Amino acid sequence: MGRYSLMMGSEALVRGAIYAGIRFYAGYPITPATEIAEYMAQLLPRAGGIFVQTEDELAAINMAIGASVAGWKAMVATSGPGFSLMQEGVGHAINTEVPLLIVDVQRGGPSTGQPTMPSQQDVMQARYGSHGSYEIIVLSPGNVQELFYLTIDAINLSEQYRTPVILLTEEVTVHLWEKIHVPDPEEYPVLPHVTPPTHGDEGFLLESQLHDERGYNVANDPELSAKALWRLIGKIRDNVDKISRIEVKYAGDNPEIFIASYGCSARSALAAVKMLRQDGHKVGFLRLITLWPFPENAIKSVLRNANTIIVPEMNSGYMANEFRLLGLNVVPIPKLGGEIPTPEEIYSAVKGVLP
Amino acid sequence: MNPLIQKYLRSEYAQGKRRTIFCPGCGNGIILGYFVRAIDELKHEGRFDDSKLYIVTGIGCSGNIPVPLKYNIVRALHGRALAVATGIKLVRPDAEVVAFVGDGDLLSIGGNHFIHTIRRNAGVKVILVNNMLYGMTGGQVAPTTPMDAITHTTPYGNPEPPIDACRLAMALGATYVARWTVALSRQCIESIKELLLHRGFGLLECLSQCPVYQGRYVIGIDRPSKIMDYHLKITVLGKEPMYGDKITIGKFVDYEKPTYEEIIWSMINRVSKGGES
Numbered sequence: 001m002g003r004y005s006l007m008m009g010s011e012a013l014v015r016g017a018i019y020a021g022i023r024f025y026a027g028y029p030i031t032p033a034t035e036i037a038e039y040m041a042q043l044l045p046r047a048g049g050i051f052v053q054t055e056d057e058l059a060a061i062n063m064a065i066g067a068s069v070a071g072w073k074a075m076v077a078t079s080g081p082g083f084s085l086m087q088e089g090v091g092h093a094i095n096t097e098v099p100l101l102i103v104d105v106q107r108g109g110p111s112t113g114q115p116t117m118p119s120q121q122d123v124m125q126a127r128y129g130s131h132g133s134y135e136i137i138v139l140s141p142g143n144v145q146e147l148f149y150l151t152i153d154a155i156n157l158s159e160q161y162r163t164p165v166i167l168l169t170e171e172v173t174v175h176l177w178e179k180i181h182v183p184d185p186e187e188y189p190v191l192p193h194v195t196p197p198t199h200g201d202e203g204f205l206l207e208s209q210l211h212d213e214r215g216y217n218v219a220n221d222p223e224l225s226a227k228a229l230w231r232l233i234g235k236i237r238d239n240v241d242k243i244s245r246i247e248v249k250y251a252g253d254n255p256e257i258f259i260a261s262y263g264c265s266a267r268s269a270l271a272a273v274k275m276l277r278q279d280g281h282k283v284g285f286l287r288l289i290t291l292w293p294f295p296e297n298a299i300k301s302v303l304r305n306a307n308t309i310i311v312p313e314m315n316s317g318y319m320a321n322e323f324r325l326l327g328l329n330v331v332p333i334p335k336l337g338g339e340i341p342t343p344e345e346i347y348s349a350v351k352g353v354l355p
Numbered sequence: 356m357n358p359l360i361q362k363y364l365r366s367e368y369a370q371g372k373r374r375t376i377f378c379p380g381c382g383n384g385i386i387l388g389y390f391v392r393a394i395d396e397l398k399h400e401g402r403f404d405d406s407k408l409y410i411v412t413g414i415g416c417s418g419n420i421p422v423p424l425k426y427n428i429v430r431a432l433h434g435r436a437l438a439v440a441t442g443i444k445l446v447r448p449d450a451e452v453v454a455f456v457g458d459g460d461l462l463s464i465g466g467n468h469f470i471h472t473i474r475r476n477a478g479v480k481v482i483l484v485n486n487m488l489y490g491m492t493g494g495q496v497a498p499t500t501p502m503d504a505i506t507h508t509t510p511y512g513n514p515e516p517p518i519d520a521c522r523l524a525m526a527l528g529a530t531y532v533a534r535w536t537v538a539l540s541r542q543c544i545e546s547i548k549e550l551l552l553h554r555g556f557g558l559l560e561c562l563s564q565c566p567v568y569q570g571r572y573v574i575g576i577d578r579p580s581k582i583m584d585y586h587l588k589i590t591v592l593g594k595e596p597m598y599g600d601k602i603t604i605g606k607f608v609d610y611e612k613p614t615y616e617e618i619i620w621s622m623i624n625r626v627s628k629g630g631e632s
Contacts, residue, residue: 045623065439
């Protein structure tokens with residue numbers, strides 16, 4: 001059932017988060033993520049939740065960690081510069097296994113870059129931004145409807161794997177207005193919130209250094225430290241195929257050429273595939289819904305007959321490199337400057353490599 | 356081990372399998388003892404329920420103080436204890452939230468959170484352990500180090516004047532502010548008791564001895580008891596916080612005003628319809 005509603009991407013994200021049980025939001029104003037905070041400030045108290053505008057992004061992510069530990073699902077939203085400040089909290093939440101949703105609405109960088117323009121320049125910051133060895137889950141919604149459902153999925157994954165999950169979107173996607181389906185309460189699955197484990201009459205010990213299963217610090221023990229870290233890495237790495245999702249279209253006739261993209265760029269990519277198909281070219285379409293962990297096996301099985309893959313994206317060619325690591329002939333279309341690659345640009349680039 | 360403290364410890368600490376990491380003569384263990392005595396006395400007096408106690412720490416020597424205790428403990432990042440503590444207090448306004456922080460932790464890297472936690476009057480109880488330098492990293496200058504002092508990062512003397520945490524807290528409207536030294540046991544215990552029962556933000560600054568770095572380099576005395584004597588010598592009872600050649604100690608302010616969590620929750624109750632809108 002549910003209902004259909006016209007809404008802005010930011011509102012869809014906020015309503016998805018509240019649907020999934022988020023009851024604590026902490027954030028600092030930043031373009032182009034400010035609307036998320038404004039919708040949260042309005043809607044969260046009505047749902048019995050708490051909105052805090054913090055003194056900075058460091059406070060935001062750490063306050064959200066406190067709220068999650070104390071028993072409520074919590075989230076933060078920001079853009080590139082704020083995401084940089086939050087990286088210490090990302091690592092802290094990973095190491096202390098605190099479920100948390102972190103939204104990064106990408107704008108152009110580096111530094112304060114291009115505040116009002118979209119980009120996909122944070123895909124590597126989302127993956128590797130915090131120090132140390134770790135694995136992380138990063139989802140990339142492609143439209144307003146997905147901003148609703150992938151937000152719920154991201155929160156569910158964070159509870160299932162007891163880890164922060166990043167929803168990586170773009171300025172243009174959260175500012176887009178589209179018709180979306182909003183499910184009735186309990187129509188879409190939502191996992192319960194998990195808090196740190198206690199032991200008998202002993203409270204939890206949430207240790208920020210490497211620790212054993214009771215929370216005791218093992219940072220000076222090489223063997224136990226390695227064990228603790230491999231467990232954190234393993235819980236994501238060993239479940240890549242369960243976590244990672246891709247969308248595939250026009251693959252039924254086993255095309256040798258694919259256009260692969262994600263987020264807002266994937267919309268132009270799909271339009272380009274349709275144009276090429278109209279011209280009679282066998283070209284397939286692949287969209288990464290999960291950026292990290294990189295859906296290697298799923299991609300390999302779809303591309304088993306392909307020899308060339310074209311990757312349009314709004315950075316200097318980051319995800320194209322990941323496809324290259326799979327041993328494929330990759331043609332990157334890296335676009336900087338703040339404009340989405342157009343279907344015509346992708347179409348022309350593909351025409352250039354067609355046999 | 357004092358049998359009083361035993362029942363408040365996590366099993367591995369109670370059984371002696373784990374020890375605190377403090378250097379001999381450090382004030383941190385003494386402060387841990389004061390904290391347990393304060394809780395124990397309040398419980399005997401029937402004035403405190405420790406089942407809803409959350410303890411947050413920053414990073415530094417002081418961040419290890421509550422770890423042996425069997426309460427809910429969050430070891431937060433350097434400087435961020437008050438942000439984490441505010442998050443807990445908002446979600447669990449019925450819980451008692453205590454933060455153990457160091458001087459560099461609270462006043463340098465965490466200075467912004469210190470300011471805004473007090474401005475909001477979040478009901479977080481801060482126990483600031485001031486050893487006048489960075490002890491964990493090996494004795495570098497802190498915002499509390501006296502001017503001209505020799506430390507590992509001020510080999511030619513500290514060019515910067517120190518900050519007075521209590522004075523800053525009062526300027527920001529803190530509702531409970533006190534400063535004592537580790538040498539004054541009864542005053543410290545009574546102050547922790549007042550802090551635990553206080554409504555709204557509270558700060559207890561405790562001057563503490565670090566024999567290894569503060570003693571050797573800043574003061575020039577390395578015997579713990581002599582450093583405690585020195586702290587008594589440079590402190591005077593006062594009504595106003597001062598932090599110079601003489602440091603004033605005492606309870607500087609104790610009053611009540613609406614807390615952040617009370618205001619937030621009254622707003623939620625006003626606008627909440629009990630479900631999604």
